Amino acid sequence: MVDYLSSTLWTDDEIRFREEVRAFGQKEIAPVADEIDKGPYPRDLIRKIGQAGYMGVHHEKEVGGSARGLSYEIIVAEELSSINGGLDMARMASATLYGMPVSKFGTDEQKKKYLTPIIKGEKIGCIGITEPDVGSDTAGMKTKAEKDGDEWVLNGEKKFITNGSVADYMCAFAITDPSVKAKNGMSAFIVDTKSDGFSVVQDHELLGMKSARVSWLKFEDVRILSDMLLGEPGQGFHILMDELDSERTAIAAEAIGYARTPYEIAVKYSNEREQFGRPIRAFEGVSFKISDMAMKLEAGRALTLMAARAYDRDENITKLASIAKLFTTESAIQITNDAIQILGGAGYTTDYPIERFFRDARLMTIGGGTAEILRFLIQREVFKEFDELNKL
Ligand SMILES: Cc1cc2nc3c(=O)[nH]c(=O)nc-3n(C[C@H](O)[C@H](O)[C@H](O)COP(=O)(O)OP(=O)(O)OC[C@H]3O[C@@H](n4cnc5c(N)ncnc54)[C@H](O)[C@@H]3O)c2cc1C
Structure with a gap:
């Protein structure tokens, strides 16, 4: 492969994989790289990326990934970003930002239902951390989830969420025990964005990353079944x-x-x-x-x-x-x-x-x-x- 950056530190298989991803990018993305910055969210390209296997290089084989690790995910990220930054930001928000917490902390059932369709590129994921009043200081999070029988009730807002308005699922962080510090009082949930009470306030107008969508979202009494909790209560941080x-x-x-x-x-x-x-x-x-x-x-x-x-x-x-x-x-x-x-x-x-x-x-x-x-x-x-x- 013609590469003007050194390949010395990479294995032969990684070099071959980079060549494969680069060829895919040149065929499928390069011809529309400028166009997708002006058009609708490129869901069809995310699907193609999923079909090619590039949403799941760092996910287990059992859930549809190829279990090759983060060293392969960084090859996908670099190659696709060298063609269109916003598209890869959208891909990565789904495959890695949403995908890794579900992959590492989800049950087998959660992974089958909420991760496999992401890896196939059929569904879109996002991660909800940032809020209108909470950015760098994530421990100051205000979104709350309260237990009500077998359900959690989610209230709050999330801002600047990549894929927010187009996502099918969100990995959302919320305070579940305000009596202790966030380190032990925060939990993570999978939220189906079709749930009652979930709404999009607006998509943000951005300087760049035009082919992605970045949104302000609201939870008003969104009810989440207990089996949508990721890991244990209090494990969110x-x-x-x-x-x-x-x-x-x-x-x-x-x-x-x-x-x-x-x-x-x-x-x-x-x-x-x-x-x-x-x-x-x-x-x-x-x-x-x-x-x-x-x-x-x-x-x-x-x-x-x-x-x-x-x-x-x-x-x-x-x-x-x-x-x-x-x-x-x-x-x-x-x-x-x-x-x-x-x-x-x-x-x-x-x-x-x-x-x-x-x-x-x-x-x-x-x-x-x-x-x-x-x-x-x-x-x-x-x-x-x-x-x-x-x-x-
Ligand atoms: C296009 C885009 C996409 C994004 N996608 C997502 C997403 O998918 N999910 C998500 O949850 N969030 C997302 N974010 C949010 C992003 O992670 C936050 O914007 C970022 O963490 C900073 O938070 P803030 O904007 O509230 O800035 P603030 O935390 O308010 O910071 C403002 C300034 O103060 C500085 N500052 C703050 N605290 C300190 C300190 N202790 N020491 C020194 N300086 C400090 C900061 O460095 C910064 O310069 C996205 C943001 C953008 C713009």
Whole structure:
């Protein structure tokens, strides 16, 4: 495979798999990559991605996945994001953000009913954490679920939910025991969005990620049967933290994807475009930007693979996932910005897709944990490690 980023750290099977996903993306998504940013939610493409097996590479075979692990999910995330960021955000919200909590904490019955159709691409999932008054401080969550006989009654609002208005199922987090801290008083539920009392307040108008839908949702006395609880009552915060580790690793891979295509266009353009009688790559002001882009892409891809490998070995990856997401998402903003600069006026037009990737990339130092929160987490994990090793 022609690849301008190093394959050294990847296995032969992973390299072959990347080739397969890239060919799928070029055939099925590239021809409509600009169009789907202006049209309706691309449900048919999600179905095709599911049929091709790319919703379930990290899910068990018993539920329809291929059990290859997060190191394969990051290949899917990078390859599809290198074509259209919003489409992969929609795919990943369903397959990973919704899928991983159900896969890891759901019963066999829950997985069969609420995960298998997601992996096939027939149904859409979303995850509901953020609320109008609660973003980074997830423990301050206000949505509540109260037990009433064999049911839970859910009340509250969720904001900025990817796939929200088009989802069939949501993995929703709510406080079930307000008498204790959220760490022990939060629970996770599977919510069928056709339930009475579930409504869409609005879809948010976004800077980028136009092919996805991101919504504000409301629960008014939504009744959930007890068998829709994920894990145990009070286990929600643990489920949430576990989900964020896989989400952050997959977002890091997406960020490599958003940056890779603008980088490729900028390298070619700087070789072809002539000013002052020379290709502009002859000027260090241009070519050193290319050096920085290459360095950030190689380092970012290696960091992301390291986090995924550690996750697949059941190691704690809070620090590695945070480092990978922070580095790649900040790099993606810089790389897409520099690519626009290298193309000059042409980079600012829609003649090239760089402006789309620039707008898409801007989200990812916010969604799934802001850059500030990730810096907080990294230093917290560093001090914890030093403390455990008696190095403080
Ligand atoms: C397009 C999009 C899609 C999204 N998809 C989903 C989804 O599918 N599901 C979901 O649940 N959520 C989703 N989100 C929400 C996203 O995860 C939150 O926006 C994010 O966690 C930040 O929360 P906030 O926007 O409320 O910002 P706030 O938490 O209000 O933060 C505002 C600013 O203050 C800073 N800040 C806050 N606390 C601290 C601190 N302790 N130290 C330093 N700085 C701090 C933040 O870093 C940020 O810069 C999505 C958001 C967007 C925009």
